[in-house]
Amino acid sequence: MASIIPFKAVRPTRDKVSLVASRSYQTYTQAEREARLDYNPFSFLHIVNPGYKYDLELKGEDRYKLVKNRYLEFKEDAIFMQDNLPSFYVYKIVNREGNEFNGIVAAASIDDYEKDVIKKHEDTIEYREVVFKEYLKTVGFNAEPVLLTYPDNDKLSSIISDTQKERPEYEFTTTYRDTHYLWVINDAEKLEVISSEFSKINRLYIADGHHRSASSVLLSKEFEEQSLNNSYNYFMSYLIPESELLIHEFNRLVKDLNGMSKEAFLIKLDAMFRIENRGAILYKPSKKHHFSMYLDGEFYSLYLRKANYNISNALDALDTQILYKTILQPILGISDMRNDKRLDYSHGKSDLVTIKSKVDSGEFKVGFGLVPVSIDELKSIADEHLIMPPKSTFIEPKLRSGVTIYEF
Structure with missing residues (x-):
């Protein structure tokens, strides 16, 4: 009480x-x-x-x-x-x-x-x-x-x-x-x-x-x-x-592709995501487990292949955790999301134009857009005594x- x-x-x-x-x-x-x-x-x-x-x-x-x-x-x-x-x-x-x-x-x-x-x-x-x-x-x-x-x-x-x-x-x-x-x-x-x-x-x-x-x-x-x-x-x-x-989302920006070419990076992503090229039109995800990506002047939609990803608790189901476990850590080599200088964040009140401009300027190589965490997700994480990845919410x-x- x-x-x-x-x-x-x-x-x-x-x-x-x-x-x-x-x-x-x-x-x-x-x-x-x-x-x-x-x-x-x-x-x-x-x-x-x-x-x-x-x-x-x-x-x-x-x-x-x-x-x-x-x-x-x-x-x-x-x-x-x-x-x-x-x-x-x-x-x-x-x-x-x-x-x-x-x-x-x-x-x-x-x-x-x-x-x-x-x-x-x-x-x-x-x-x-x-x-x-x-x-x-x-x-x-x-x-x-x-x-x-x-x-x-x-x-x-x-x-x-x-x-x-x-x-x-x-x-x-x-x-x-x-x-x-x-x-x-x-x-x-x-x-x-x-x-x-x-x-x-x-x-x-x-x-x-x-x-x-x-x-x-x-x-x-x-x-x-x-x-x-x-x-x-x-x-x-x-x-x-x-x-x-x-609750607003925090989007992610990464400075390089961890030594890979654009083509090699997309092939790596294909193992966990269904990918669609959206061209130059701004694309913002609208559902859980869907992401937007801006790379080399084009937007992509990434749909998680759920059969290839195991969800066993509230943290596993969180989009910021999914992005970390499927892309940032295994493909881009980012293990420490709090301190890695290759990674930066842009909260959702700054729209996708911010991601586009920072990638187009050459400051970053790729950007990822997410949907906001819901209040129910926040509560589930807390109730299960789990910890969200850094910069999961802008409240x-x-x-x-x-x-x-x-x-x-």
Whole structure:
């Protein structure tokens, strides 16, 4: 049973939230980051990049301490405030394509993570877990929720819908053309109903934020024998119903044909796929176990010869795994999909034109298009305690940092 509780968020004031909210640091180009740091003194980027004012690139403990200093300065300057009452936060995002996401920002239980009530489908890198754990330990806050999804629930949907009839605490549109809304729920009766409904849910699934949640678990274990407040036993999450989760595919690009000619490569593929040349017309697969391929100025459709491929579990049936087991590893010689420099990825929000342009430019030799992973596939992988190949899903919504902050 899931333990989801309210918390006292630290938040920007209403007049400054649009200036504070930022995408993840890594998603900005250097020019974009510098422009925001130069001309927006309220951007959350000033907190996560504290060395900018000194023209220094800081790392490790030195950076973490300055992050905490900048954060405290934002609080001292009344850019941030903390709610007086524990609250749930109804959060709505409408992206530039018109997709709508409605969920609740809350604190999720570390104990649920360890007991497999909160389920995972991606592997994590121990080094990154430890680094982020040390970061959290020093700065004392988390500013970006883990994205969790739950089975659609009529009672929770009704509460979210009724809350949204009131004036939102926040309403702002970003330069990325996403519009964000936030409502605060601190009525004791409503808080109890929300927590009670989540307690009836047996399984939650991490959609995005595996490293953030794993790092929070490490931090909780480090402090479990010390008399610290209960906040270390929870981590900030944004929970949305499964029907609103939007999953895009990650396509694959490879720099060479592993020493083979185009003709030899196609003959190798023929053993596992029925191949059709589609010419110069953009071809996007529409069914599971079907792939598109762009090679030497032409698109091909690849249909898996199912009689030649054994499916024994949910991972075997995943298209990213099929591509790996039938082409990337045995034919193109790519064993390490996380670190092989010959392999790159393009998420499905960038259409097949991206693959075509990168192959036509000579940067890559061949590109493969896939259909998106479904929510049922994601859940099956997690339920069977299996791990998806790297870059199997590009999931929306993408949250902004600094809108709600969880203090330890």
